[in-house]
Amino acid sequence: MKKKYTNSSEPFNKKQQDLAPEKSFGHDQYLTTNQGVKINDDNNSLKAGDRGPSLLEDFILREKITHFDHERIPERIVHARGSAAHGYFQPYGNISQYTKARFLQDPNSITPVFVRFSTVAGFRGSTDLARDVRGFAVKFYTEEGNYDLVGNNVPVFFIQDASKFPDLIHAVKPEPHHEMPQAASAHDTFWDFISLMPESMHMIMWAMSDRAIPRSYRMMEGFGVHTFRFINAENKSTFVKFHWKPKLGTHAVVWDEAQKISGKDPDFHRRDLWEAIENGNYPEWELGVQLIPEEDEHKFDFDLLDPTKIVPEELVPVTLIGKMVLNKNPDNFFAETEQVAFHPGHVVPGIDFTNDPLLQGRLFSYTDTQLSRLGSPNFHEIPINRPINAMHNNQRDGHMRQEINTGRVSYFPNSLGGGCPYQAKMAEGGFTSYEERIDAKKIRERSESFKDHFSQAVLFYESQNETEKQHIANALKFELSKVETVVIRERMVGLLAKINENLAKEVAASLGIVIKEIEKPINQGIGADTDSQKHEPTTAKKPETLSKALSMIENPTNPNDIATRMIAFLCSDGVNEDSVNIMKNELESKNAVVKIIGTNANSIKCDSGNTLKVDFNLLSTTSVVFDGVFIPSGKESVEKLVQQPQTAEFINDAFKHCKPIAAENEGIHIISNSDIGKNITSDQKLPAGVFSEKENKTQLTENFVNALAKHRIWEREKILN
Secondary structure (H helix, E strand, C coil), X not given: CCCCCXXXXXXXXXXXXXXXXXXXXXXXXXXXXXXXXXXXXXXXXXXXXXXXXXXXXXXXXXXXXXXXHCCCCCCCCCCCCEEXXXXXXXXXXXXXXXXXXXXHCCCCCCEEEEEEEEECCCCCCCCCCCCCCEEEEXXXXXXXXXXXXXXXXXXXXXXXXXXXXXXXXXHHCCECCCCECCCCCCCHHHHHHHHCCHHHHHHHHHHCCHHHCECCHHHCCXXXXXXXXXXXCCCCEEEEEEEEEECCCCCECCHHHHHHHHHHCCCHHHHHHHHHHHCCCCCEEEEEEEEEEHHHCCCCCCCCCCCCCCCCCCCCCCEEEEEEEEEECCCCHHHHHHCCCCCCCCCCCCEECCCCHHHHHHHHHHHHHHHHHHCCCCHHHCHHHCCCCCCCXXXXXXXXXXXXXXXXXXXXXXCCCCCCCCCCCHHHCCCCCCCCCCCCCEECCCCHHHCCCCHHHHHHHHCCCHHHHHHHHHHHHHHHHCCCCHHHHHHHHHHHHCCCHHHHHHHHHHHCCCHHHHCCCCCCCCCCCCCCCCCCCCCCCCCCCCCHHHCCCCCCCCCCCCCCCEEEEECCCCECHHHHHHHHHHHHHCCCEEEEEECCCCEEEECCCCEEECCEEHHHCCXXXXXXXXXXXXXXXXXXXXXXXXXXXXXXXXXXXXCCEEECHHHHHHHHCCHHXXXXXXXXXXXXXXXXXXXXXXXXXXXXXXXXXXXXCCXXXXXXX
16 A cells, blocks of 8 residues: 655655745744754854863764764865875974973984875865965874874964854855855855854955965965963973974965966976975975963963964064974875874873864864774774874774784773783873863853954954055955855955955955945844844954064065076077076076976977977966076077967966066067067066066076065066056
8 A cells, every 4th residue: 555645744845845045044944953953052062161171062063063074975074185295303402391292302303294285175176276275284103192283374264163164164165056166265155154254254364365375385384273282291281372384485376377277287286295305305394383371371362262363473472393394205195195184182292282162173073084084993003094103902893903902801900911001100101181170151152252353354464565465355356256145245345344444445346335335234144143243344443563474475584595496498499508507507506496398398409409308398388387487598499489379478477477587688589579578668678577688697697586586576466457
């Protein structure tokens, strides 16, 4: 007999299937758990006090994050596209006054590391050059066990509480009805979420800056994001913020260039890291720490536990305590780069956690997602994840167990095994959690000290130079122009007005928004936290002290050299061999990398009769993957290059992207035939960063090298705009 469905269930199923979200805002529908229990607060995890630790009994948080962690397999839900390398860490001295972590004590000790860089939002097959945060995760194989410093190239995050992490990632991922766009935040769902979460505005300034489109993994900073604790042998706690400072300085590409690189070489960052290590140009970073005594926890006008805040380096300088060098590429991408499992909860004695509510959620989430992605609680036995010291415990069996445990005892305490393995006393290196006093009520709430969402966004924006500010404005105009829902654009302009009125006006004008029409409380939309998220546009107040450390261009720590910069030499048959060699030798003496771009794929014949090996065919490469361009002399070579339309495109893009360009003797004809020719003044003065010395080769070389050391000729943008 065919089963009949009840009248109540049939329409309910049809209703759920047929109604589109925009047709049913759910005024009579409430957030519930998967068991149908109505949720009173979906914005905050359950904590012991408003600044206390998150509680394991929070079944709402655990259910939400557990489901999120298991949504996709086997690809990482976030940080899916990555690139990694082996290396070592070496401390500069002994910092036992702050921490008992042994790997930070002896300047003669070497700790192996494995480092994985990644984009966040894109799938494994996406581009390296997406506008995105970059992961910066370091696994230290210390003698006390593995320590994972899991961070990003941005020191803050979008949200304050782990409860909102699934919502953030759902919003930024491709929209579920058609799975577009890939590896991009320029769409409605992301900006809808952000426009209702003012706590994200500091991070948005970073994400819309050039930090989100780095020139190379080798040229970006890394940050631990959260505030951690150092614990010394006397059990004294010191708050610590971790920084990785790249030896090559911090540099970026421009947005137009990033889009072109994505088409020409979507593996640009992967290839750059791999080739640098293969060529012996080992990437290097210094590990820096900001140390805050425990008694100074509340002396700042922001909360140390708030992951949307930085500690400005002008308030607490960064102390450099060691260096990291990457000197070996993986032997197998899957076995190492894909199967490596990082976890912020992998700490060693001397390093401990704080009650940062985002960090507390991550401590649960990472193990859970490894169980899903790697399929077993034994993921620590995969070679890339194994500690260098022996493992002894009573954990047994499980899927893909590799260790063969002998004996009859698998419990503690025991007498049949002689009590082994023993518990380690603190003096023997046993890990103990910091004894922080907590006396609070269980509550779903955030501390009042977490409610300032704009002052550090203002600090970041105002600390940029004019070029960087314009790039932020351009990024916002690009991103928000992709947003189709007008009210979302208006909400975002309202938030931008809290940071800088001129920025808001420029973005509003590009979107066709009249800013006066939105100078009133913004409609928060269904589900918004109206108490904490009201935002009326006001003129932003500039901070009294700016931070040069927040600017990539003005950062005083950027080195003034050209090490590992990629320089393209445009050549064809008849090129002057001396012209090539003099410039090549000078650049390579300063550790730059020279690549010969020829009109064929094999070799070209110099005017001397010798041959010159070609690295790239002009037809198959582009200036966007180089840091500068040199055109050697040689009449025949120049004539052949002029006949190639790709030559003008190569030069035009290099000029547009503010790269140094030099031409010797006849090479000036290529410059004159390009768009640069339109910008040559009546007295034949070349634009900034373009050099051509007909007789003084020494001056030409010196000018070109000095320009390359600046990375970009940013004043050229004023000419182009």
